[in-house]
Amino acid sequence: MKQTGMAVLLYAALSCHAQQDGGGREVRIALFSAAPPRAVMVTAAGPGAWWARCGTCARQPLTVALHMPAVSEIVAGGPLSVRDEAGGQVRSANGKWHLRADGETIRTVLTLPSERYVSAVLMGETLPDEPLGSLRAMAVVARTFAMTSPASREHEGTMESDVCDSTACQAMKLSPVSGAVGEAVRSTAGETLWFHSQRAQVFFSATCGGITESAGAIWPMLAKLPYLRSVPDPYCSRVTHASWHAEVPLASVQKLAAMEGWHVPAHIVTASVAERTASQRAHTIVFSDSRGERAFVSAPALRLAVGRALGWDSVRSDAYDLRVRDGLLVFDGHGHGHGVGLCQQGAIEMARLGKTYREILAFYFLGTAVRITPADTGWQRTSEGGLTLISTASLTQNQLHETAEAWAWAQARFPAQHPITPVVVFTPTTEVFRQRTSQPGWQLASTSGSTVVLQPGTVLAANRVSLLSTLRHEMLHVAVEAGANAGAPLWLREGLVEVLAGDAASAAPVLSPTETERLLQNSGSRRESQSAHQAAGARTRRLVERYGLAMVRDWLNSGVSAPSD
Numbered sequence: 001m002k003q004t005g006m007a008v009l010l011y012a013a014l015s016c017h018a019q020q021d022g023g024g025r026e027v028r029i030a031l032f033s034a035a036p037p038r039a040v041m042v043t044a045a046g047p048g049a050w051w052a053r054c055g056t057c058a059r060q061p062l063t064v065a066l067h068m069p070a071v072s073e074i075v076a077g078g079p080l081s082v083r084d085e086a087g088g089q090v091r092s093a094n095g096k097w098h099l100r101a102d103g104e105t106i107r108t109v110l111t112l113p114s115e116r117y118v119s120a121v122l123m124g125e126t127l128p129d130e131p132l133g134s135l136r137a138m139a140v141v142a143r144t145f146a147m148t149s150p151a152s153r154e155h156e157g158t159m160e161s162d163v164c165d166s167t168a169c170q171a172m173k174l175s176p177v178s179g180a181v182g183e184a185v186r187s188t189a190g191e192t193l194w195f196h197s198q199r200a201q202v203f204f205s206a207t208c209g210g211i212t213e214s215a216g217a218i219w220p221m222l223a224k225l226p227y228l229r230s231v232p233d234p235y236c237s238r239v240t241h242a243s244w245h246a247e248v249p250l251a252s253v254q255k256l257a258a259m260e261g262w263h264v265p266a267h268i269v270t271a272s273v274a275e276r277t278a279s280q281r282a283h284t285i286v287f288s289d290s291r292g293e294r295a296f297v298s299a300p301a302l303r304l305a306v307g308r309a310l311g312w313d314s315v316r317s318d319a320y321d322l323r324v325r326d327g328l329l330v331f332d333g334h335g336h337g338h339g340v341g342l343c344q345q346g347a348i349e350m351a352r353l354g355k356t357y358r359e360i361l362a363f364y365f366l367g368t369a370v371r372i373t374p375a376d377t378g379w380q381r382t383s384e385g386g387l388t389l390i391s392t393a394s395l396t397q398n399q400l401h402e403t404a405e406a407w408a409w410a411q412a413r414f415p416a417q418h419p420i421t422p423v424v425v426f427t428p429t430t431e432v433f434r435q436r437t438s439q440p441g442w443q444l445a446s447t448s449g450s451t452v453v454l455q456p457g458t459v460l461a462a463n464r465v466s467l468l469s470t471l472r473h474e475m476l477h478v479a480v481e482a483g484a485n486a487g488a489p490l491w492l493r494e495g496l497v498e499v500l501a502g503d504a505a506s507a508a509p510v511l512s513p514t515e516t517e518r519l520l521q522n523s524g525s526r527r528e529s530q531s532a533h534q535a536a537g538a539r540t541r542r543l544v545e546r547y548g549l550a551m552v553r554d555w556l557n558s559g560v561s562a563p564s565d
Contacts, residue, residue: 024434028162030108205344342364425453
């Protein structure tokens with residue numbers, strides 16, 4: 001939560017599921033939440049988009065534009081674009097969609113994996129040139145917010161949502177993820193803030209102006225949380241802050257008072273800050289008329305009401321002085337946001353001074369710890385024999401030995417043409433594996449570039465697969481991918497690993513290169529994935545037997561199309 005405090009009610013209680021989610025889950029986001037559209041157009045934004053009239057209805061490819069409310073309900077999946085036909089705003093993403101005509105507006109709920117949601121929040125809430133340290137801190141805060149939101153598991157077909165897409169929750173931008181944001185999210189995958197055995201309740205604002213606010217000053221039910229107390233922020237104070245000025249017509253104030261149920265004088269003559277918080281932010285506003293009648297209004301409530309009606313940048317914070325002049329309510333203030341929790345400007349300055357994301361979070365949320373599950377201490381990095389190993393627990397000598405052995409074994413079979421430093425990630429839960437790799441839970445390992453991500457050892461053991469054999473296979477992927485041209489087909493890269501691994505030739509299904517490529521990219525089941533890998537291995541094995549390994553490697557390096565057989 002950056003700009004407002006509306007979503008604080010989401011924190012009234014933490015569900016048991018939120019503490020047992022394994023570091024990630026699906027997040028349901030209410031889109032167009034600030035201004036729900038009356039009519040939308042739904043179109044495919046890429047191949048694979050489908051739709052149905054309800055959660056249990058038959059699915060069909062989305063080939064033509066759908067208009068709502070002409071269609072009263074849509075359940076859809078894949079890459080879609082939803083356009084507000086009046087306002088022109090567009091939301092595009094690859095996920096699970098649910099749209100329903102609700103009275104005069106269209107409700108839109110998009111479901112995304114939590115790591116994809118965190119990426120979208122960072123794209124919407126951070127600056128393009130932020131240092132990695134503050135981006136990582138924001139990733140942990142955004143993820144913690146998502147993981148502590150309600151996670152009811154109603155049947156598919158409800159319009160329940162966990163968060164919204166406005167600053168009432170966390171602003172988000174469903175756009176391509178920048179390299180810096182992608183690195184910040186990957187390197188903190190699954191990490192959230194914990195206070196003792198429960199996840200913390202977190203907030204952030206753009207600029208605290210030199211001192212953060214106590215949560216209890218705005219939300220009394222949070223007053224006892226020791227990690228949400230007001231603290232002086234010398235890092236934010238190092239940055240020159242532009243003050244802000246706002247003018248709100250008294251006629252607008254009267255309209256807001258009627259909407260909010262405030263009993264203010266009919267003819268306001270004076271207004272001032274009657275009470276301030278310990279951080280010197282406005283806590284209570286007093287309005288008076290010429291006869292001395294007075295009415296008191298909560299300053300945060302006034303800011304929120306003005307923000308909803310006139311825009312969130314109208315009254316940017318509660319750090320202001322107030323007066324009446326020429327029929328206007330005049331604000332002169334500094335800072336941006338409610339000031340509770342992490343100050344983004346201060347965090348950026350801390351990162352520029354060399355502070356790590358853990359140090360940043362410890363400063364703003366005193367007494368909390370970065371973890372994935374209640375029992376670990378978050379990601380830890382070690383270097384061993386030219387390898388970078390990332391885990392949440394101390395690795396055993398056997399794990400260290402087998403990782404090094406697997407890399408040496410892979411290099412002997414497919415020598416690298418330039419230095420490579422493989423990164424091996426030992427995930428603590430299947431959910432973190434899924435979120436970190438975007439792969440299904442039945443997959444045991446995943447390699448992207450020089451990074452290998454492994455399922456927990458208990459999962460490998462349950463599937464009767466050894467750590468060494470898994471690592472050997474994935475290290476071959478590292479070696480092959482290091483020499484692969486972007487134009488080389490996936491079936492050739494995957495098939496070459498199958499051949500180099502020395503897997504026994506088996507009766508492979510007859511699949512065309514196109515079908516093999518499709519299933520390798522998007523298998524619907526373990527059986528489909530195995531069939532595609534077997535077909536790729538068989539085809540590549542025939543190429544090696546016919547043309548030799550050197551020629552196949554040349555095709556891999558050059559990206560020139562290899563013969564299909």
